[in-house]
Amino acid sequence: MTGIRILSITASDAQDKYIINLATVGLDDDAAIHIYRTPDDAVLTSSPDDVKEGDDIWHKCSCSSNSLPLASRPNVLMLYTWFRDSVELDPDALPIRHSFNESDHSMLLIYDINRADTGSYKCIGYENGSRLQSEESDTYVLDVLSNASDAAIITGNSEAAENENITLTCFTSELGNPEGNYTWITPNGDTHLGDTLAVISLSIEEDEGEYECYVENHKRGASDEHTLTVNSKSNPAVTILSILFSQSSPTIEQKLKTVANTDETFLVSCMFRSKPVAIVRWLKDGSVVPSQIFQTKSWTEEHGKFTLTLSELSWSGSDVDARRGQGGDIMCETDNGIFEPVLSITMDLTITYGPEILSFTISPPDGSIFENDDANFSCSVDTRPGANIQLLGPEGFSKSVENETGLWHTLYNVTGLDSGTYTCSSNNSMTGKVDDITLNVQVQCK
Numbered sequence: 484m485t486g487i488r489i490l491s492i493t494a495s496d497a498q499d500k501y502i503i504n505l506a507t508v509g510l511d512d513d514a515a516i517h518i519y520r521t522p523d524d525a526v527l528t529s530s531p532d533d534v535k536e537g538d539d540i541w542h543k544c545s546c547s548s549n550s551l552p553l554a555s556r557p558n559v560l561m562l563y564t565w566f567r568d569s570v571e572l573d574p575d576a577l578p579i580r581h582s583f584n585e586s587d588h589s590m591l592l593i594y595d596i597n598r599a600d601t602g603s604y605k606c607i608g609y610e611n612g613s614r615l616q617s618e619e620s621d622t623y624v625l626d627v628l629s630n631a632s633d634a635a636i637i638t639g640n641s642e643a644a645e646n647e648n649i650t651l652t653c654f655t656s657e658l659g660n661p662e663g664n665y666t667w668i669t670p671n672g673d674t675h676l677g678d679t680l681a682v683i684s685l686s687i688e689e690d691e692g693e694y695e696c697y698v699e700n701h702k703r704g705a706s707d708e709h710t711l712t713v714n715s716k717s718n719p720a721v722t723i724l725s726i727l728f729s730q731s732s733p734t735i736e737q738k739l740k741t742v743a744n745t746d747e748t749f750l751v752s753c754m755f756r757s758k759p760v761a762i763v764r765w766l767k768d769g770s771v772v773p774s775q776i777f778q779t780k781s782w783t784e785e786h787g788k789f790t791l792t793l794s795e796l797s798w799s800g801s802d803v804d805a806r807r808g809q810g811g812d813i814m815c816e817t818d819n820g821i822f823e824p825v826l827s828i829t830m831d832l833t834i835t836y837g838p839e840i841l842s843f844t845i846s847p848p849d850g851s852i853f854e855n856d857d858a859n860f861s862c863s864v865d866t867r868p869g870a871n872i873q874l875l876g877p878e879g880f881s882k883s884v885e886n887e888t889g890l891w892h893t894l895y896n897v898t899g900l901d902s903g904t905y906t907c908s909s910n911n912s913m914t915g916k917v918d919d920i921t922l923n924v925q926v927q928c929k
Contacts, residue, residue: 837914
């Protein structure tokens with residue numbers, strides 16, 4: 484065997500061919516000296532740049548040999564090692580969805596990518612048979628874009644009262660990558676960011692309606708809608724719609740309504756708006772009006788987001804005498820079940836009628852009054868307003884009172900001259916009445 488020994492080899496000794504002459508057997512052959520050198524820096528390229536869940540991507544690593552001789556470089560086999568988050572990837576135990584499609588591991592493929600594949604990738608190259616490695620490639624950061632959760636959920640009040648404060652909360656199980664922002668759209672079209680939405684001093688016009696919340700990062704996610712109902716306090720007002728008289732109407736003072744004679748017709752209205760619709764009750768002196776004396780009629784009209792309620796109060800039945808004494812403080816009360824019931828202003832209902840003499844008597848009873856006794860006259864009248872009452876008798880006797888419902892008078896030490904007919908007359912602006920009684924004084928014979 485014949486050989487050659489080269490000591491302290493250098494790059495100048497690298498040759499692709501040495502001629503070996505074996506003269507004894509007449510054979511010439513070639514031999515080469517290959518000197519390994521550190522490869523160029525590794526270069527990592529990737530496609531695509533904008534990665535979303537479900538995409539398929541590849542990473543490619545490449546570097547060039549620096550070994551000698553130069554002419555032999557095209558035949559050098561380069562091999563590659565990959566790192567994810569600085570941990571070397573074992574070709575026999577790659578993460579799921581990862582694979583190499585070449586035996587030199589120059590290309591790393593990731594199929595149906597998802598957010599779990601996010602990480603930092605880099606590679607190095609080396610020549611087959613050499614321990615000399617290239618410098619690491621630049622790091623490629625794989626940031627997988629992912630959508631927010633398919634659904635957002637809004638929690639919070641569905642119903643509240645006007646001027647209250649509420650807070651609505653929006654929640655989703657996944658904010659996506661990059662992390663999305665919660666976005667609110669209010670009924671009046673305003674937008675707000677954040678997972679909570681505080682609404683201060685609720686207004687029906689501004690704050691009632693549909694609220695929408697969604698999460699948005701690189702794309703807008705599905706939204707949720709939430710309906711808020713804002714309730715209001717009713718605000719009743721009593722107004723006179725009409726007062727009908729068979730005679731001309733008297734002057735009506737505010738808060739004072741007068742009905743002349745109980746057979747006349749009157750109509751009073753209570754009107755208010757509320758949300759939700761409120762019920763209405765008519766009260767007299769703090770109690771519900773008696774149904775045998777009064778009747779009510781109520782109806783509603785839509786008034787924007789509110790309900791306008793109108794209610795009328797009038798006489799019930801035809802027993803006009805039963806209406807006497809039924810005047811008083813009339814008001815309406817409204818209740819929508821949200822706030823405390825609300826009372827309107829009061830209306831003083833006055834029922835006027837002419838006088839009726841209820842009784843006209845003498846005490847002691849006629850026939851038992853003797854000379855020098857005292858005779859007590861009583862004339863009692865039912866009237867509204869009060870009447871002028873006059874007591875007339877013999878010998879020009881006269882006593883009177885004004886704007887009263889009765890007259891009481893005593894004759895002291897009566898004599899026979901006091902005997903005779905006595906008259907009680909009463910009248911007011913509407914009518915008058917007269918009644919008579921006889922006084923017979925018993926005189927003893929002398």
